[in-house]
Amino acid sequence: MSDIAQLRKNFPTLTQTIEGHPLVYLDSGATSQKPQAVIDAINLFYTKNNANVHRGLHTLSETATTQYENVREKLADFLDVNATECVWTSGATHGINLVAAGLTSQLTSNDVILISALEHHANIVPWQQLAIRTGARLEVIPVDAQGVIDTNVAITTIQKWQPKVFACSHASNTLGNIQDVKLLVAKAKQVGAITLVDGAQAFLHLRPNLRQLDCDFYVLSAHKALGPTGLGVLYGKYELLNALPVYQTGGEMIDTVSFANTTFRQAPAKFEPGTPNISAVLGFGAALDYLNAIDFQQMHQYEQALFVYLVEQLSSIEGVRLYGDLVNNIGTVSFSYKSEHHYDLAMLLNSYGVAVRSGHHCTQPLMQVLNLDGTIRVSLAFYNNKDDIDCFISALQNSIELIEG
Template sequence: MINTVFDILTIRTDFPILNRKVNGYPLVYLDNAATSQTPQQVIDVIVDYYRNYNANIHRGVHALSQEATDKYEEARLKIQKHFNAAKSHEIIFTSGTTQGINLVANSFSTFLKPGDELLVSAMEHHSNIVPWQMLCERTGAILKVIPMNEDGVLLMDTFKDLLSNRTKLVFCNHVSNALGTINPIQEIIEESHTIGAAVLIDGAQAAPHIKADMQKLDVDFYTVSAHKMCGPTGVGILYGKEEWLNKMPPYQGGGEMIAEVTFEKTTYADLPHKFEAGTPNICGGIAFGAALDYMNAIGFDSIASYEQELLQYATQKLTMIEGLRIYGTAKEKTSVISFNIQGIHPYDIGTILDKLGIAVRTGHHCAQPVMDFYHIPGTVRASFNFYNTKEEVDVLVEGVRRAKKMLL
């Protein structure tokens, strides 16, 4: 891998899966918003863990346990540095973004009473809707929605009107998984803080493209999944401000999160262990750190610049297809294109593309309210990563043309 120059051909050699064929065609993987592929450098770290020092962490005095503990906590420090958290114990390892959101939703019930209000954006993934609905059912709080327009852009004037002294928590994705829109989270955070509301940002779709700075954003909570960032599935992090994490009760009980246990009373461990009950995904955490090393060696500025080239190129090529409509046309967006062709169900297009070795996502993308807004059953979503090429975009465009010809 080249560290100083963005070299797409060299980068692609780092990803073994890109060499395989699907249905006799070279794989064109354009489902990166669902999960990214894993470079050999990260695969090697996973193999090394299970081959050489697989052991449980924190409690063991033997050599393997100590080595695994050191590697795991080194990964936490890498993640702290990457997201510029003030303290390493503000990084809580989770199974992914969904668990991070549920952790906050469960613990935050302590601070809510009937009539309190929560604000959610109209373009959220189900993972950033359902836990809050469940929280409202438990507490009597009220869920209100920040609307969006036809371009897939939040109506910020309406958002400001919705804010009041009853607003306790605002949650929004940094980037829409269905549309690619980059939301104005800095403004959302600042406006929410003026009335004393906390803010949780779902960073799952942003983190592969944008290097978010927790201290600069001044955000209260930020959640991320490793598998969107060249890492393994089943691991992620919740960033939380120390003051909030100290006030919040534990989400789960068990080993690791305790200081002392008797049948009469249990006291809880200090951060971050207070929120990390049970044996964690040790290998996953270590591999997440390795994935961040890999992406940072390439450079997030270089990644963002190259992906914007791909987005512009693909947008230009796809819009030349008669009857094709792109959903999500915000000026600020990441490398995601959601589209339909008039008169054709998105599933049918996706099925034909798969026969040609092209992997895209079809359906509502766990963002059914977004699809309801546009009065459609779903979209075809092509999502690009830094290891994709313009040649692959050409293959996609030709595949869509072929599907259209077959289906109309």
Template sequence: MLDIQKIRADFPILAQKVNGKPLVYFDNGATSQKPQVVLDAITKYYKEINANIHRGVHTLSQLATDAYEEARRKIQNHIHAQFAHEVIFTSGTTHSINAVANGFASILKAGDEVLVSALEHHSNIVPWQMLCERTGATLKVIPMNEQGELILSEYDSLLSEKTKMVAVNHISNALGTINPIEYMIEKAHQVGAAILIDGAQATPHLKPDVIALDCDFYVFSGHKICGPTGVGILYGKEEWLQKLPPYQGGGEMIATVSFEKTTYADLPHKFEAGTPNIEAGIVLGTAIDYLNGIGFQNIATYEQRLLEYATAKLLEIEGLKIYGTAKEKTSVISFNLEGIHPYDVGTIIDKLGIAVRTGHHCAQPIMDFYKIPGTIRASFAFYNTTDEIDIFVEALKKAQKMLL
């Protein structure tokens, strides 16, 4: 059992008041809060070893380089990658997906197909649309059902020898659906397609094992796993990273440069042009250490309890409808109150100190499927409590009375 009060004490922001009320932070799907150990690590970097990396012979540069590469190894071990050079630092999930999509422009041709799912965040739709426009490939969509689950029989039918890439999220940011990616990876490989897994919403709740999954690419963001903003990870199998051209050109990613020809550096540096977000990369390692100290199985068990408790409490409210009722889902609840716009509810409960997300959650196709403008989304983390859920439910009732 987790000592929730001790954990909450690690997060200074949770002690503050918003609009005169104790903060209830249920917008973890957008970004997580940061424990004191992460805040201290940010300060420590800038106070003690701030320097550019990989380029200097002086002591600070060497210390910063060592800390940055140690963070890479931590991430390698965390996701169980075979090699550290398969771990590429990026600015976030969006950057990671765009790097892969850009690389596939040198592989795809007219008539090839890219599959995405109906559950995707815009960041896992738009780059593939842009890729298809550039190459003449066709984008196809794996449909979903009313429960917010992918229709796997349709996925099987869409796969063919024309399929060159499948891009699917591990967990839906809008609905919390956990997709059967093991099955999807196996099926994609049977037709010779590569597969990219968007793990932005999954990594706060579980530890991906990229070798066991056998995915070709796995991407995620640091700020959703208690780390800083502006840093993310692109994991790619070595053979794919060797095959793809670099996404950006500049310093660090080169072996030699002349006005006649440039040759590229070895992995991982081929994909890490320019000065990186050094502090954030180092501190992402600190955040991962913190979460592993709590234990991802402990986190998953506790968050499942929060999900079940909140679902039962919310369904007691007359006129409340939950969108996304998949058998396998994580601690996200998207819902609406009948006759009330989600934005209005979010605005009122903010006055009561409660932070939720309202709108389409960068997943407009999902909202179009349900024929709604958006939802109220409550996304829970391991530092939330059932007492906070009770406060949330009472605030919703109050908002409902005010708005109807």
């Protein structure tokens, strides 16, 4: 585990102080920190190879194009899929919206769209809008009082509603729960559902093999996996991608254009109009290289050991209540303290240099089920260590003392 612990040195943001205290960054669920290699890759593009891709025969353009498409190949290898099945988007949200919009003509008022009660708003609202456009019904797999989905209940719900579309997060952004999406996808496909998995939270921590998962679509965001903001990926099975209509139009995604008619290219170019976020793609390529150089099992064990330690320390504080699945978890804990407001605690923690998330975490329906207006969320990554957790626990105890006078 010592090798993993040493990787913290690669993340320059973690060396600063906040309010006179060393930064304790526990908000990787919102966005991960970036290793120097990613920062360097972006800087190199703008200082040496800055040019548009797919649009020039000169050296800079050809170099940029080759590097840009090499990252798509690298990502495909990482996911164990074909590069033609990987569409660059602005983020996981963009990918979900692209699919939801594209399925409009395939649904009717006789159809059901099934999601879970754990979903981020980005995996709720696009399906609500699809239901409004088509007359389809939106149904929900319930969670228990702790915010956990019972797999048997989920399977029964799938069999009951026979959905045309099944969309589920691989891991909850609020609670960290890991869903058995391979099983749920298989059950949904048995009833003929089109399946989409939101992998925004899971990608960094679980390294999904999409060929084995066998979902129809999978979305992720680069910035939650060491990469830059403003970039995401929509994976889709090639025939299903090409069955979707174009989502946005412009240059690059066309085959031929006349004033009488326009024809479009096949996926992935079909869904990539305009100048792409080239620097972000190259930065994400550096992030993938960085992740490929880490032993995944070692990293996973390290993160899980930190998570167990965090749960133990939080559980020892009287008045703290933890939510979610504390066994099958990517390393994210949501908690409340007695009846104190999450915002007050988060502000006090920040005064000790501790960065956490407070609020409903873009999961208002889940908060309603838990009868909460919000929680404090602590989300770990492999660049954290036990010292971070100890500092957080100390700051939390001090904050509680201040609140209670």
